[in-house]
Amino acid sequence: MPLALVALAIGAFGIGTTEFVIMGLLPEVAGDFGVSIPTAGLLVTGYALGVMFGAPLMTVLGTKVSRKRMLMLLMGLFVVGNLVSAVAPTFSVMLVGRVVASLAHGAFFGIGSVVAADLVAPDKKAGAIAMMFTGLTVANVVGVPLGTFIGQSAGWRVTFTVVAALGVLGLVGIARLVPDMPRAEGVRLRHELAAFKNVQVLLAMAMTVLGFGGVFAAITYIAPMMTHVAGYADGSVTWLLVLFGLGMVVGNLVGGRFADRALMPMLYVSLGALAVVLALFTLTAHDKIAAAVTVALIGALGFATVPPLQKRVLDQAHGAPTLASAVNIGAFNLGNALSAWLGGVVIAAGMGYTAPNWVGAVLAAAALLLAVLSAALERRAGSTGHTAGPAVADTGQSLPAQQQAAVHT
Numbered sequence: 001m002p003l004a005l006v007a008l009a010i011g012a013f014g015i016g017t018t019e020f021v022i023m024g025l026l027p028e029v030a031g032d033f034g035v036s037i038p039t040a041g042l043l044v045t046g047y048a049l050g051v052m053f054g055a056p057l058m059t060v061l062g063t064k065v066s067r068k069r070m071l072m073l074l075m076g077l078f079v080v081g082n083l084v085s086a087v088a089p090t091f092s093v094m095l096v097g098r099v100v101a102s103l104a105h106g107a108f109f110g111i112g113s114v115v116a117a118d119l120v121a122p123d124k125k126a127g128a129i130a131m132m133f134t135g136l137t138v139a140n141v142v143g144v145p146l147g148t149f150i151g152q153s154a155g156w157r158v159t160f161t162v163v164a165a166l167g168v169l170g171l172v173g174i175a176r177l178v179p180d181m182p183r184a185e186g187v188r189l190r191h192e193l194a195a196f197k198n199v200q201v202l203l204a205m206a207m208t209v210l211g212f213g214g215v216f217a218a219i220t221y222i223a224p225m226m227t228h229v230a231g232y233a234d235g236s237v238t239w240l241l242v243l244f245g246l247g248m249v250v251g252n253l254v255g256g257r258f259a260d261r262a263l264m265p266m267l268y269v270s271l272g273a274l275a276v277v278l279a280l281f282t283l284t285a286h287d288k289i290a291a292a293v294t295v296a297l298i299g300a301l302g303f304a305t306v307p308p309l310q311k312r313v314l315d316q317a318h319g320a321p322t323l324a325s326a327v328n329i330g331a332f333n334l335g336n337a338l339s340a341w342l343g344g345v346v347i348a349a350g351m352g353y354t355a356p357n358w359v360g361a362v363l364a365a366a367a368l369l370l371a372v373l374s375a376a377l378e379r380r381a382g383s384t385g386h387t388a389g390p391a392v393a394d395t396g397q398s399l400p401a402q403q404q405a406a407v408h409t
Contacts, residue, residue, distance in 0.1 A: 025156045081100035109132075
């Protein structure tokens with residue numbers, strides 16, 4: 001395993017920690033600034049929106065520099081954002097810090113996915129992407145609970161200072177371990193944008209929104225579901241989230257391993273099983289042990305889709321994958337926001353705390369249908385001898401012969 005992947009995983013660990021740790025520290029932050037919990041919740045919403053809009057924006061701005069330098073700049077931005085949050089004198093300043101840090105999130109994972117895939121042989125690309133995302137999944141098992149404990153014990157400002165220090169560690173690791181990988185000669189912004197003319201890229205992103213949305217339709221409301229339906233004590237929710245995080249780690253690694261062997265079958269199995277498990281969660285949520293097992297399975301099956309979906313976008317975007325890869329990271333967050341809203345709608349309609357599980361099951365099933373459609377379109381295109389879409393022609397015409405050969409390997 002290239003050491004550069006470790007550097008990328010460290011950066012991912014810091015980003016994953018800062019994204020989710022705020023949820024456990026909202027009461028402390030709200031109390032210090034004298035704002036309500038819903039108002040403090042804007043720190044979560046603002047971060048998610050920053051990821052969605054920051055992913056394409058920062059990637060476009062980075063088209064003029066090498067990928068390594070852009071990763072370093074993104075980690076620097078991440079460090080600055082967390083330091084601003086740590087020393088913020090007012091709530092509005094902290095919100096600005098959160099948004100600044102979020103701008104690095106999508107582009108880091110998008111560009112990092114491309115770099116990780118380029119570091120290894122073609123048959124190990126999904127595994128390399130999974131290794132980078134391991135930092136994100138481990139953050140939910142170690143970083144978030146530890147950050148929450150530090151924040152509750154020593155103050156939430158200390159937590160964000162520690163996260164900034166993790167960002168510095170990731171920055172140094174990238175500077176020393178990631179090889180200098182200049183941007184592809186001949187690839188311009190218009191080539192990156194051309195990838196979005198490819199229906200397969202759009203289908204993969206739609207699968208990301210729906211499949212990952214299925215996971216967070218249920219997990220967003222896990223606290224009231226587990227305390228009011230399963231009968232867990234309030235303090236047990238933290239450990240259930242750790243269980244969810246452990247499932248994420250396992251699923252991410254398994255998804256990366258098998259996606260390199262059979263990408264579409266891996267998507268069929270993970271999305272289909274996810275839809276079934278989410279539907280069953282409406283029943284298993286009434287039993288403590290069954291609910292705990294289900295939470296772990298949702299984490300595993302949900303994150304088993306991440307490496308194959310990210311690799312699918314990279315494969316279909318061909319010679320200009322950077323922007324598409326980054327936008328797909330934003331699609332994960334769009335799925336989170338969409339499913340959280342839909343879950344809230346069914347709860348508000350009086351359908352109960354388990355109703356979001358049905359929403360998640362429907363979303364995951366829809367993602368499975370799109371995967372089947374995508375494969376059918378690909379087979380038909382192959383049988384007629386057509387290329388995958390406009391992005392291939394647009395990109396290939398402008399790439400040097402050596403890079404065109406690399407695109408088709």
